[in-house]
Amino acid sequence: MLYDNHGRKINYVRLAVTDRCNLRCYYCMPENGIVYMKRKDLLSFEEMERLMRIFSELGISKLRITGGEPFVRKGIMEFLEKMSAIPKIEQIHITTNGSFTKDYVRQLENLNVHSINLSLDSLDRQRFLDITRRDMFDTVMETFHELLKSSIRVKINMVVMEGRNIDDIRPMLELTRDHDVSVRFIEEMPFNGSGGNPTFWPMKKILDYVRQQYPDIEKLPDPEASTSQNYQIPGYTGSFGIIAAYTRTFCGTCNRIRITPQGTLKTCLYDNGGLSFRDILRSGASDEEIAQTLIKAMGRRYKDGFEAEKDRGASSPVSESMATIGG
Template sequence: MLVDGHNRVVDYLRVSVTERCNFRCQYCMPEKPFSWVPKENLLSYEELFKFVQVAIDEGIKKVRITGGEPLLREGLEHFIKMIYDYKNDIDLALTSNAYLLPQAAQKLKSAGLKRINISLDSLKPDVAAKIAQKDVLSTVLKGIQTAHDVGLKIKINCVPMRGVNDTELVDILEFCKQRGYTVRFIEFMENQHAYSGAKGYTSEEIQAIIAQKYNFKKLERTGSSPSQDYILDDGYVFGIIEPHKDDFCATCNRVRLTASGVLIPCLYFEDAQSIKEAIKNNDIDKAVAILKEVLANKPEKNKWSADDTSSRAFYETGG
């Protein structure tokens, strides 16, 4: 069992396999050039798996593959199969923008993937193109449908942006409700890599928009999810992720590994350590020692507020 310095059990590992992305979303990396990260800067799938294997042995029960856009890294299904074959009851999930899912969904499902979180910020082609700086919507919708058809459990993530997609929040909720998907609205996380004019909505403002059409009530928090959930009168549950608050930190159970081998204890905490050298030298004991040191130093609460602008590159850590 992995326990951090505040006696929280850590059983959730998020693994970023690439910082590359085929979108340039306003709230993430709108001005980053399209570029290749040299392979020598990344851990191979085999090296990443060495650490995942150890992490599972130490008590990790859930692994989420993230990016960037993880499907841009060739052969992702083989990495997923490595994990599934090692422990087939692991909660194995993926975060994606869905653009490459039409071709990849069946391979991912066959490899052992169980769940997928998909970004869907607009149902209007022109708005989606404005956000991603690319004509993406028809392909993203096809990707969502393909993932559904092959039997992957789907959650939808939406970042409400002021003056961009804010008139669509109810439409996106209804799109998900009709199809049986959970939707989570995510407060915009101010960061140095986002478009300088990007402005988001608070949880209270998101609730007010939805309340114009639907009655709902707040649910008590359960488990370790960062989402505050709400239930409509008809029983449909939606969530809002409020990163400016820290009430979900008390049950935080996650640690993050970047594609270059950096272990990050908290998304809003700059301190991190690299396991790259230990893994490349096959020094598993050293990698475990680093993991435990990182967890010992994991902060009790995130060190971020609405007045801060994070320097964290979310495309490196997978959010």
């Protein structure tokens, strides 16, 4: 097994396969988008496969595919087939905005994809348009209903934003009345391509708001290394959780690392990166050298997101788009 210098077991990789996205969500990137990386600067699928095979031999058993929007990258289904064939990868999860996912649901089910996190910040067509700057609400909802017909576990990720989608909190919770879904309310972060999160609602404020609507909510046990604190409304089929992505209350049990689209290792969402597995791969390094590089990196991992952000310094504040990191 792979452990960091704080004794935390690392068994989960979030792999961003592209920085490109067809939406322009307010909390992720500016309206005119970001400067995308050149194709040659991205990891190839072959390089990603090699990394994941090496990492799996070190104890990585859970893989989340992210972007950008992963389904905009050509060849994604063939890549997922290869990931599902790695013996020691026990779970594959995907985070998607749902705009290109509907036609792949049956294939994903056949690949035994464990869960899909659907980024959906509003159930109101106009608010969806205002947040994403794209008119794709119907398409995303079609994907949602197609997923409900499958055996894939469905989660909805909603970033909570003052003045934009607070009125969606109750409708989102009502989705859990009859559907076995998990709605997760996420604290807004400054990874929006410009920095700052003036509309930030902390976890406590979100929970207090929910309790005003549903005073008798029940606390559920949180899975090991869970990023969310989880609850259920009595009598409802599904559940909901709150992810303290900005107040960072879950760092002490963090079991995950990230690989960005260009192959940079991020041992914490808030760190500045620096170790390029792309360059190491392309230098001709052996599998053993790559494995040892990851082991050494785990020996100097930040204690938490605050320490990682502080180490960036004033000259490099958190401001990059989440699409360049991997959502």
